[in-house]
Structures are given as structure tokens and as C-alpha cells.
Amino acid sequence: MVELQGVSVVYGETHALCRVHLKVEPGEFVFLVGTTGAGKSTLLKLLYGAVRPSEGRVLVDGQEVNRLRERDIPFLRRRMGIVPQDYPLLPRKTVWENIAYGLQAIGYSQSAVRRRVAQVLAQVGMGTRAHAYPHQLSGGEAQRVAIARALANNPPLLLADEPTANLDPDTSWEIVQLLQQINLRGTTVIVATHNRMIVDRANKRVVALDRGQIISDVPRGGYPAELDKLYPPVALVQDVPSIKPRFL
Amino acid sequence: MLHRAQFILGETLTSLRRHGMLQVAAISTACVALILLGSVGMMLYKLDAIAQSLPRAFEMEVFLKPTVPRARTLELQKHLSTMPEVAGVQLVPREQAWEEEKRRYAEEINLSDLPNPLPDKLIVRTHQPEQLPQVAARLRAHPDVDEVLDQRETLEQVLSVSRLVRWLGLSLASLLMLSAFVLIYNAVRLTILARQLEVRIMALVGATLRTIRMPFILEGMAQGGLGGVLAAVLVLLGAGLLSDYMLKLWPFLNDLPPGAPATLVLLGLPALGMLMGGLCAWWAARRFIRIS
Numbered sequence: 001m002v003e004l005q006g007v008s009v010v011y012g013e014t015h016a017l018c019r020v021h022l023k024v025e026p027g028e029f030v031f032l033v034g035t036t037g038a039g040k041s042t043l044l045k046l047l048y049g050a051v052r053p054s055e056g057r058v059l060v061d062g063q064e065v066n067r068l069r070e071r072d073i074p075f076l077r078r079r080m081g082i083v084p085q086d087y088p089l090l091p092r093k094t095v096w097e098n099i100a101y102g103l104q105a106i107g108y109s110q111s112a113v114r115r116r117v118a119q120v121l122a123q124v125g126m127g128t129r130a131h132a133y134p135h136q137l138s139g140g141e142a143q144r145v146a147i148a149r150a151l152a153n154n155p156p157l158l159l160a161d162e163p164t165a166n167l168d169p170d171t172s173w174e175i176v177q178l179l180q181q182i183n184l185r186g187t188t189v190i191v192a193t194h195n196r197m198i199v200d201r202a203n204k205r206v207v208a209l210d211r212g213q214i215i216s217d218v219p220r221g222g223y224p225a226e227l228d229k230l231y232p233p234v235a236l237v238q239d240v241p242s243i244k245p246r247f248l
Numbered sequence: 249m250l251h252r253a254q255f256i257l258g259e260t261l262t263s264l265r266r267h268g269m270l271q272v273a274a275i276s277t278a279c280v281a282l283i284l285l286g287s288v289g290m291m292l293y294k295l296d297a298i299a300q301s302l303p304r305a306f307e308m309e310v311f312l313k314p315t316v317p318r319a320r321t322l323e324l325q326k327h328l329s330t331m332p333e334v335a336g337v338q339l340v341p342r343e344q345a346w347e348e349e350k351r352r353y354a355e356e357i358n359l360s361d362l363p364n365p366l367p368d369k370l371i372v373r374t375h376q377p378e379q380l381p382q383v384a385a386r387l388r389a390h391p392d393v394d395e396v397l398d399q400r401e402t403l404e405q406v407l408s409v410s411r412l413v414r415w416l417g418l419s420l421a422s423l424l425m426l427s428a429f430v431l432i433y434n435a436v437r438l439t440i441l442a443r444q445l446e447v448r449i450m451a452l453v454g455a456t457l458r459t460i461r462m463p464f465i466l467e468g469m470a471q472g473g474l475g476g477v478l479a480a481v482l483v484l485l486g487a488g489l490l491s492d493y494m495l496k497l498w499p500f501l502n503d504l505p506p507g508a509p510a511t512l513v514l515l516g517l518p519a520l521g522m523l524m525g526g527l528c529a530w531w532a533a534r535r536f537i538r539i540s
Contacts, residue, residue, distance in 0.1 A: 048452075050539075070457065073539055077454035084452065088445055101446075102453035105460075107252040153453065 001026040001157060001188050002047060007056030009042050009212075016042040018212040019056070024190060026156070029183040031199050032192040033223060034209035035231055040192035041085065043209070044159045047190070048082055049073040060157070078106060081150030081187075083160040087143050089134040095121070096130040099149045106153065120148040124178060140171035147178060151187075158182060160191045164198055172198055196223040252459055259446070259463035264470060267442055271471065274435035278475025278521050279482075281428030286483035286517050288417045288424075293508040295413055308384050308398035310370040314342075316392045321368045324392060328372060333379040340369040367394060377407065425524070432528035436468050440536045451539040461533035465526055472525020476518030484513055 002024040009017040017039045024030050032040045045051040046058050049065050058065040061079060068076060089098050096117055103113045121127045124144040134142060143163055150158060160179065164172035176191075176198045183189045193199065199206055200222035208216040208224040216224045264271055312321055321339065328337045346364040353359060372387070374380050384398040440447065450460045487507065 070539060074451075074454040074456045077452065082452045088449060090445060090449065102449060104251065104255040104258075105450045105453055105455035107249070107255075107459075109251050149449075149453070 001028070001061060002190070003057075003059040004043070004046070005057040005059070007046065007053045007058060009039075009046065009051055010054040015212045016051075017046075017053075020212070020214055022207065022214065022217075024188060026188055027183070027186055029180065029189045029202075029204045030191070031202070031204055031206045032190065032209060033194060033199055033206055033227065035194060035227070037211075038209040039212040040194075040209055041161050042212075044082075044161050044190065044192055047157075047159060048077055048080060074106075078153055079155055080157040080159060081147075081153065081155040083143075083146050083150045083158070083163055085161040085165060087146030087163075089142060089145055091134050094131050094133055095126060095137070095145050098134070098145060099152050102149045103152050116152055116154075120151050123151065123182075124148040138171070139167050140174060143167065143171075143175055144178065147175075147182075151182065155187070157188045158190070160189070162193055162195075163191060164193060164195045169197055173201060176202055199223045256459060256462045256466065260466040260470070263439060263443060263463060263467055267439055270435060270439055270442065274432055274468075274471040274525075275475045275478070277431040277435065278428060278472045278525060279478040281424050281431070281524075282476050282479035282517050282521050283482055283486075284424045285421050285428075285520070286479055286513060287486070288421045289516075290483065290487055290508045290513070292414060292417045297506070307371055307373045308380060308387075308396055310372055310387055310393055311395045311397075312368045312370070312392050313394045314365075314367045316368065318368065320392055321370070324390070325370055328370065328387075331383065333374045333376075333383050335373045335375045337373075338371040340371060342366045342368050345369060428524060429528050432468060432472060432525055433532050435471065436464055436529040436532040437536055439467060440464060440532060447537055457537070457539060460539070461530070461537050464533045464537070465529045468525035468527075468529020468532075469522045470525070472521035472523070472528075473518050474521075475525070476521025479521070480514045480517040483517065484510055 002022070004020050004022040007017055007020045008015065020039075020043065022043075032043060034040050042051055046053060047060055047065065049068055053066050056066075060076065063076065065076060090101060093101060099117045099120060100113045103116060108116065117130075118127070121130055124147055126141065126144050126148060129137065129141060132141075134145075137145065147158075147160070147163070150160075158179070163175050163179070167175065172195060179189050179191060180202065203220055203222070205219050206216070206221055206224055207214055208227050210227065210230060215230075216226045218224065312324070318341070325337050325339050328334050342364055345366045346359075349366070350359045372383065374383055380398055384396045387393050387396050447460055491507070
């Protein structure tokens with residue numbers, strides 16, 4: 001399904017990814033974990049052609065993404081669902097219209113749009129909120145709508161970048177459960193996250209990245225110990241010595 | 249295909265409705281630029297029409313030597329008629345010319361008793377006003393020709409003014425086109441920035457570059473077209489008012505050939521506006537909408 005062969009990405013003098021090798025089989029559920037700047041988002045962007053590798057090959061469904069011309073990238077993206085970190089929704093459109101918008105943009109007929117939107121809204125559990133506007137949704141609901149839009153074209157691959165960012169633990173876990181349900185229907189799911197709780201609870205394949213390199217890849221397990229060694233969990237507030245504000 | 253066209257049209261109309269102030273700015277910019285362009289265009293059209301009518305007013309008179317017999321005059325007339333530059337040659341026999349002179353001065357002096365002092369005269373017209381000096385120069389060198397009156401200086405002055413106006417007009421029009429281009433480009437760029445979220449979502453779901461860019465190009469065409477319609481109406485109104493005012497001041501202007509027809513202005517300026525708006529928008533969309 002997805003394969004990276006010796007892929008490096010260099011932004012100026014910064015190595016976002018350094019000779020990364022990764023293979024994801026169809027139907028897998030993979031967490032990409034690491035701290036901010038580890039290269040998780042860059043790796044996902046490589047898969048949907050938003051970033052070009054400085055070296056190496058990126059294969060999606062046998063197609064070499066790094067060789068695609070700009071005008072061919074849309075056709076690659078129609079075979080995947082992308083949930084960006086900020087789950088962008090159009091503020092003046094309802095939930096229903098937001099999902100329909102994506103389908104209309106790729107040429108679906110009105111009847112196909114109606115059918116598909118109803119299906120994905122039911123799939124993500126948002127059928128009753130179809131006429132709500134984004135500002136009327138909670139963070140978790142907005143994230144579900146973003147996932148529904150990504151799924152609307154029925155893609156075999158779903159890429160989610162920090163889908164639980166800014167969500168409370170319960171809502172985060174609901175989103176992960178939703179992604180797991182989608183995975184159970186046969187969709188390959190790749191999730192970039194630094195949320196330790198969901199990784200520990202999900203017990204899926206975990207690929208750990210640090211400074212652009214894969215430092216561990218375990219078929220099932222929790223948050224990798226390698227990352228804990230490099231970046232010990234932040235101490236609780238009461239453990240931090242009190243700091244007096246300077247100007248008070 | 250039809251569904252995509254519907255989507256593109258819907259996006260264009262939504263954007264035209266939502267970003268009111270941006271639309272007003274872009275349309276008024278296009279309108280001002282096209283008013284100036286239209287005015288320069290109309291001036292050039294009028295000058296061109298005058299220049300086209302000039303050759304009729306500039307014909308040369310060729311006076312033959314008094315000793316030249318009629319047969320040689322007719323021979324010269326025939327020779328002139330075969331020259332490619334010459335449009336027509338008319339013989340004014342000395343007898344006819346003398347009769348006309350006598351009639352003209354009949355009230356002042358009686359010329360009947362005097363011998364005819366006038367020579368035969370040929371009136372020569374060329375196809376183009378620029379050809380007149382060359383033909384005149386050749387005739388002056390002819391042994392039977394006494395004098396050639398060709399109003400060369402007047403002609404050259406009119407032609408040089410016409411050239412100057414043409415160059416100034418074209419330079420001004422080019423500058424205005426450039427400034428209108430930059431202003432519309434900027435307006436479209438701002439629209440793209442205002443609709444960044446839509447662009448991003450379309451790119452993420454796999455809409456083609458053409459689908460993403462087309463609403464902006466149509467929007468630019470609509471802005472330019474609307475600006476062009478406004479400009480055409482204002483230019484025609486202005487030209488009508490100015491023409492009435494000038495005719496009252498100088499009635500002889502009535503003899504000049506008519507200016508650009510209204511249909512040409514009403515169709516030409518909106519078409520030019522659409523072309524300009526579309527090109528600017530296409531350029532801005534190509535530059536600011538990328539998916540990789």
C-alpha cells in the first residue's frame with residue numbers, strides 16, 4: 001500500500017527526514033509517534049504529494065509519488081482521505097454542505113453527493129448534526145466531520161495528522177475508536193500523533209520518529225520506551241519548583 | 249463534467265456575492281482603466297478616419313509649360329495614369345481654365361479682351377497621401393512641366409501629428425493596460441487569500457488544478473467584463489456630450505468623418521475587460537494556487 005525507500009527531506013539546512021525506510025501493508029493501522037519536529041507531518045505530506053523528497057522513492061499503491069507532475073497529484077489524492085491537523089471546515093457551510101463540498105469539487109453528481117454524505121455522516125455518528133454550522137460543533141464533532149469529509153470518496157487509505165490535538169482524553173479516545181472502526185472496514189489508516197494515551201490504549205503498530213529518523217517500529221504496543229528515554233515525560237506541576245514572577 | 253461546471257459556476261457566484269468590497273474595488277479599477285483606454289481608442293479611431301479622408305483633400309496641380317502642345321499634355325496624362333501610385337489624372341484644358349477665371353472675376357474686371365495666359369493643368373491624385381511627394385518630385389523633373397503645387401508641407405504636418413498622436417496614444421494605452429493588469433491581478437490575489445480555506449480543502453480532496461483555479465479566472469473575467477460595460481456606457485455618454493459641445497463651438501467639425509460606432513465600443517470594451525480580467529486572474533491563480 002505505502003512504501004518509503006531511503007527517503008530524505010531537507011528544508012534549507014534542516015533535515016526533516018533522513019533516509020527513512022517504511023512499509024505499510026493494506027488494511028494496517030499505524031501510529032507515527034514522536035515529538036514536535038520529529039518528521040511525522042512531513043512523512044504524511046510526502047504520501048499525498050504536498051512535499052517532495054530530496055532523495056529516495058515514495059510509493060503509494062505502486063505509484064511513485066515523487067515522480068508525479070503537479071497536475072497528476074489530485075488523482076492520487078482521490079485515492080486517499082486526508083485529515084489535516086487543524087481539521088479545516090468552511091464556517092459558512094453546514095456539516096452536510098462541508099462534506100458535500102469536497103465531493104462536488106471532484107465532480108460527483110447531486111444524487112451521488114446526497115447518498116454519500118448521508119452514508120458517511122451515519123458512519124461517523126453525525127447524522128443528527130447535519131444542519132449544524134461549524135461554530136455550533138464541539139472539537140470532537142468538528143473532527144468527526146473532517147474525518148467524514150476525508151472518507152466521503154470511499155478511499156482505501158486514510159491519513160490523519162494529529163487528529164486528537166486539542167481534544168480531551170475521552171473525546172480523543174472516541175476519535176481513535178472511530179478510526180479503528182474505519183480500519184476494520186478495510187481502510188488502511190496512518191495516524192500521526194504525540195498523544196501517549198491513545199497509543200497506549202489502541203495497541204496497534206507504532207513507528208517512532210526522532211529528528212527525521214525511525215528509531216523504532218513495533219507491530220503492536222504502546223508508546224515506545226525509546227522516546228521516553230530521549231524525552232522523559234514532563235513533570236507534574238506540583239513537582240516543578242515555584243517560580244516567582246519577576247515584576248510582582 | 250456538467251456537475252463540475254455547476255460547481256465552478258457556483259463557486260464563482262458565491263465569491264462574487266461574498267467579497268463585495270473586493271469586487272467593487274476590482275470592477276471600479278477595471279472601469280477607470282477601460283474608460284481611459286476607450287477614450288484613447290476613440291481618439292485614435294477618429295484620427296484614423298480623418299487620415300483616411302485626407303488624400304481627397306490633398307491633390308496636386310501640375311502646370312505645364314505654355315509652349316507644350318495639347319498632344320504632349322495628353323501623352324503625359326496617359327503616362328501618369330499608368331503609374332501604380334496614381335489614383336486618377338484629370339485634365340483641365342487652358343481654355344476651360346480661362347473661362348472659369350473670367351467668370352470668377354467678372355464682377356471686378358473684364359478679361360474677355362485679353363489673350364489666354366494660362367497653361368494646361370493636370371490634377372493628379374495618389375492612392376496614399378504619403379505617395380504624393382514622390383510623384384510630385386518626379387513630375388518636377390519632367391521637361392514639359394512648369395510648376396507642381398502639392399501642399400506637401402501641410403500634408404507632412406498632418407501626417408506627423410497623426411503619427412505623434414498614434415504613438416502617444418499607444419504608449420498611454422500600454423501604460424494604462426499595465427496598471428489595470430497589476431490592479432486586477434492584486435484584486436484577484438486578495439480574493440485568493442480570502443478564500444484560502446476553500447482552496448486548501450479542494451486541494452486536499454483531490455480537485456484538479458483547473459477546477460480550483462477556474463472560479464478565480466471566471467471571477468476576474470466577470471470583474472473585467474462588468475468594468476468594461478460601465479466604461480463603455482460612460483465613454484459613449486462622455487463622447488456624446490463632448491461632441492455636442494464642440495460642434496456648437498466649431499460647426500466645421502461636422503464635416504469630419506464620424507467617430508467609432510457605438511456597437512464597437514459597447515462590445516469592444518467589455519470584451520477587452522473580460523480578456524484583461526481573465527488573463528490577470530489566470531496569472532494570479534497560477535502563481536498563488538499550488539497543490540504541492
